[in-house]
Amino acid sequence: MNLPQPLQELIDQFESLPGIGRKSAAKLAFYLLNVPQDRLNRFSxxxxxxxxxxxxxDRCFNLTENKRCSLCEDEGRDQSLLCVVEEVTDLLVIEQTRKFNGLYHVLYGRIDPLNNLGPEEILAPQLLSRLVKEGGKIKEIILATNPNMEGETTAMYLKSKLEELRTKKSLDFKISRLAYGLPMGASLEYADYGTLIQALDHRNGF
Amino acid sequence: MNLPQPLQELIDQFESLPGIGRKSAAKLAFYLLNVPQDRLNRFSxxxxxxxxxxxxxDRCFNLTENKRCSLCEDEGRDQSLLCVVEEVTDLLVIEQTRKFNGLYHVLYGRIDPLNNLGPEEILAPQLLSRLVKEGGKIKEIILATNPNMEGETTAMYLKSKLEELRTKKSLDFKISRLAYGLPMGASLEYADYGTLIQALDHRNGF
Incomplete structure (x- = not known):
């Protein structure tokens, strides 16, 4: 039996979302058949x-309803500290720690030569022109890209471009990146070699 | 940081669906930020x-875009066999077996005294009036309610009402229910007592 077309269409829409299979999509659509129309309208x-x-x-590329995001508008934040992330979701997770009070720059991607994504595909030029435009206010740039091949490539590319800019424009900022090592709660036994090597290389005095 | 209100609203809508938590809801909304607007419009x-x-x-209460559903409109189906199910999803699963070629009646629920759901809350009266209206065409009614307390209560209630109607209106139909027993592929070791008792009670010649 064919389902009524409006029902089938909604199932198809749900099924096209990541992580939602055919059965879940049908379950959601059937569930929505029983909610009030105004809830459907609000969802729609x-x-x-x-x-x-x-x-x-227009400054850090974080998502906002306005021209500037609430973080850039907040003058209480440390204007000398800039954290560069791949995606808005990374920014959100850092905000949730409540341990970072600086500004951000969202790249919307990473350099990934295997997938033909070069420096032009991410908002790297915008980072450099922001540094020029905002002059010497920024004193440290934290490259918080992901600890994987693409994130590392991106960080290395940005580092060289930032160093070039620093010399050319006589700017004065540090470049740093997130610490790599064992995650809290991990067991050595199950750590991957890459992480263990990082943890050994960056061992701290105790 | 607060997310932009339109994004937060969509996350809230996803999160209100069954089986979708906060993290999945956010993942879906962020995913949809990257799809073309016309796909959002179609979903909407x-x-x-x-x-x-x-x-x-208007006959069996199956879902349809028209007055009658495609199953009721299909004259190739056995008009003497009627399968009573709790929900449209039960009808769909029976259709998927391709082993049933009769008609349906959807109750939209079950009798569940603990949750204050009586016979008036389900489409039981409609089943009885349909039998009267359609005269003697239906020769067997399969009560395909779920094999749990509420489904059993519903089947027992319907059975008594159907027997009453059969006598009063001099109708001639059998009442049956789905076979209960071990599911295919099960192991005896892990079967629950209720299922084992059913399997013993309804054992077949071999």
């Missing part, structure tokens, strides 16, 4: 509004 | 259309 409105009303901050 | 349209364009068949 949220979908059409999503991209129309969500913009990128 | 599917949500608003869902209930507006999906109706219950």
């Amino acid at each position: 409105q949220a979908l059409t509004d999503l991209k129309v009303k969500t913009h990128k901050c | 349209q599917a949500l608003t259309d869902l209930k507006v364009k999906t109706h219950k068949c």
Whole structure:
């Protein structure tokens, strides 16, 4: 038996989302058959509004409803510290720690030569021009890309570009990156070699 | 940091669905930020259309876009066999077996005294009036409610009502229910007592 087309269409839409299979998609659509129409309308409105009303901050490219994001607008934040992340989701997770009070720059991607993603595909030029424009305010740039091949490539590329800029424009900022090592709660027995090597290389006095 | 309101609203909508937690909801919303607007619009349209364009068949209460569902409209199906199910999803799973070629009646629920659901809360009266209206065409009614307390209660209630109707209206139909026993591929060792007792009680010649 064919399902009614409107029901099938909604199932197809759910199924096209990552991590939602055919059975879950059907379960969600059947569930929604039993909710009030105004809840469907609100859900529907949220979908059409999503991209129309969500913009990128014109300074750090974080998501915002306005021209500037709430982090850039917040003058209480440390204007001398800049954290460079691959995605907005990385920014969110760092914010959740409540341990970082500086500014951000979102790259929207990583350099990934195997997938034909070069430096032009990410917002690296925007980072460099921001540093020039904002003059000497920024004193430290933390490269918080992911600890994998693509993240490392991106960090190395940015490091060389930033060092070049620092010399050319006589700017004065440090470049740092997140510490690598064993995650809290891990057991040595199950750690991968890469992580163990990092943990040995960057061992601390105790 | 607060997320932009349109993004947060969509996350909230996803999170309100069964089986979708906070993290998955955020993952889905961030994913949708990167799809073309027309895909968002189609998803949105599917949500608003869902209930507006999906109706219950005026005979068996299966879901349909029209007055009658495709199963009731199909004259090739056995008009003498009627399968009573709790939900449309049960009907779908029976259809998927391709082993049943009769008609259906969907109850939309079960009798569940602990949750204050009586016979009035399900489409039981509609089943009885359909039998009267359609006269003697139906020769067997399969009560395919779920094999649990509520399904059993519902089947017992329907059985007594159907027997009463059969006498009163001099109708001539059998009442049956699905076979209970061990599921295919099960191991005796892990079967629950209830299932084993059913399997013993309803043992077959071999």
